[in-house]
Structures are given as structure tokens and as C-alpha cells.
Amino acid sequence: MNKYLLEQLYKRYYRELYLYIYSLSSNCTVTDDILQDTFLKAWLSLKDSHTNMRAWLYMVARNLYYNYYKKAKTLASLEAIHTEDVAPISEYFIKKDVLEEILQKEGTKQLWEAIHHLKGQQKEVILLQYFGDFSQKEIAAMLRLTTGSVKMLAYRAKKELKKYLISYQEGTR
Incomplete structure (x- = not known):
């Protein structure tokens, strides 16, 4: 994939993909990591001629989240995953302009x-x-x-x- 197209995809879909993955994980760090991997995979694997790049990005992000979740589940119990040092959700909204906008x-x-x-x-x-x-x-x-x-x-x-x-x-x- 060429650099210009990747930049356009990033500008267009980062925000909505962020909300989607954050809504699944409730963790900013995990969300950021998954999105970074999603766009890296797009750069490495997505063809410029793909017919539905948006759906492809969502599918990759979703799969990466579930892969992360499965891996984390094998390393620790579900309770440990959800009780990591995660700040209260209100702090995330303050940190993230995207989420702050939604909750106005x-x-x-x-x-x-x-x-x-x-x-x-x-x-x-x-x-x-x-x-x-x-x-x-x-x-x-x-x-x-x-x-x-x-x-x-x-x-x-x-x-x-x-x-x-x-x-x-x-x-x-």
C-alpha cells in the first residue's frame, strides 16, 4: 500500500476505529496498540485496489482485539485482566478528545x-x-x-x- 493512501485511511478511520476497539476493551493502552497494529497490517498487506478498505480495517482491528484477549486470558484470569491498573473510565474521557466529544x-x-x-x-x-x-x-x-x-x-x-x-x-x- 502506498504511503499517501495509508495516511488518508488513517485520517478517515482512526477515530471511529478507536471508538470501536475502546468500546470492546475499555483500555486506552490496548486500544492504541491494536490500532497501531491494524494500520501496520494495512501498510504491509492491504492492496491499493481492495474494494472495501473500511470493512477490512474493522475486521483486522476486531481480530487483533480478540487475539489480544485470548492471549491475555491464557496469561491471567479474566478478573486479573479487568482489574489491571486501569484508571476510572472518567479519566479516559478527559484524556481522549474523541470520547469527550461523544459524552457531551x-x-x-x-x-x-x-x-x-x-x-x-x-x-x-x-x-x-x-x-x-x-x-x-x-x-x-x-x-x-x-x-x-x-x-x-x-x-x-x-x-x-x-x-x-x-x-x-x-x-x-
């Missing part, structure tokens, strides 16, 4: 918290569909699922989000 409105903050409580593929589908602006067909290809499975995951995720937001408004959260 209270409604957006509540939605972000609700999405953070989703599990596994439900969370990924919602992030890819609404924040990544991918079609359900594209998401199905990235996650290696059927379109029907993606629709069902999206439906269940939206149902969970609604339940979470209602309980938040009622003050039970």
Missing part, C-alpha cells in the same frame, strides 16, 4: 453506558451498525454470521438497551 450530552452518555453493558456479539452488532454505519449484510460478513443472526442480535440488543435506559430513567440504575 447526558442522553448520549446514558446510551454509551447502556451499550457498554451489552455482552458479546450484541454489543459488536450495535457498535458496527450504528457507530460504524455498516449494513447488516456487511456485519454478517465481518462476524461470519448469517444476516438473520445479525438481525436477531440487533433486535435483542435494542431490547436490552431499552430496558437499561428505562431503568436508568426510573432511577433503578
Whole structure:
């Protein structure tokens, strides 16, 4: 891949890829490392003629995250992974302009918290569909699922989000 195209991809997709990976990992250092590796892989492997570079970047970033997660899981228990010396999430938002921008409105903050409580593929589908602006067909290809499975995951995720937001408004959260 030529340097100019890589710079354009970086400028265009870094921000949204950052949000996507951060939403999976909740760790700035891990997110930064994964994104650095993602763009390195793009430079080394992605052909200039690839038809959907954005989807390729998301798929690579996702795979790198899960590879990291599997590796970390073998080195330590899941509890140890989540209790590393990680600053409270509010500190990350202060440090990262991208995240600070998203949380300026209270409604957006509540939605972000609700999405953070989703599990596994439900969370990924919602992030890819609404924040990544991918079609359900594209998401199905990235996650290696059927379109029907993606629709069902999206439906269940939206149902969970609604339940979470209602309980938040009622003050039970």
C-alpha cells in the first residue's frame, strides 16, 4: 500500500476505529496498540485496489482485539485482566478528545453506558451498525454470521438497551 493512501485511511478511520476497539476493551493502552497494529497490517498487506478498505480495517482491528484477549486470558484470569491498573473510565474521557466529544450530552452518555453493558456479539452488532454505519449484510460478513443472526442480535440488543435506559430513567440504575 502506498504511503499517501495509508495516511488518508488513517485520517478517515482512526477515530471511529478507536471508538470501536475502546468500546470492546475499555483500555486506552490496548486500544492504541491494536490500532497501531491494524494500520501496520494495512501498510504491509492491504492492496491499493481492495474494494472495501473500511470493512477490512474493522475486521483486522476486531481480530487483533480478540487475539489480544485470548492471549491475555491464557496469561491471567479474566478478573486479573479487568482489574489491571486501569484508571476510572472518567479519566479516559478527559484524556481522549474523541470520547469527550461523544459524552457531551447526558442522553448520549446514558446510551454509551447502556451499550457498554451489552455482552458479546450484541454489543459488536450495535457498535458496527450504528457507530460504524455498516449494513447488516456487511456485519454478517465481518462476524461470519448469517444476516438473520445479525438481525436477531440487533433486535435483542435494542431490547436490552431499552430496558437499561428505562431503568436508568426510573432511577433503578
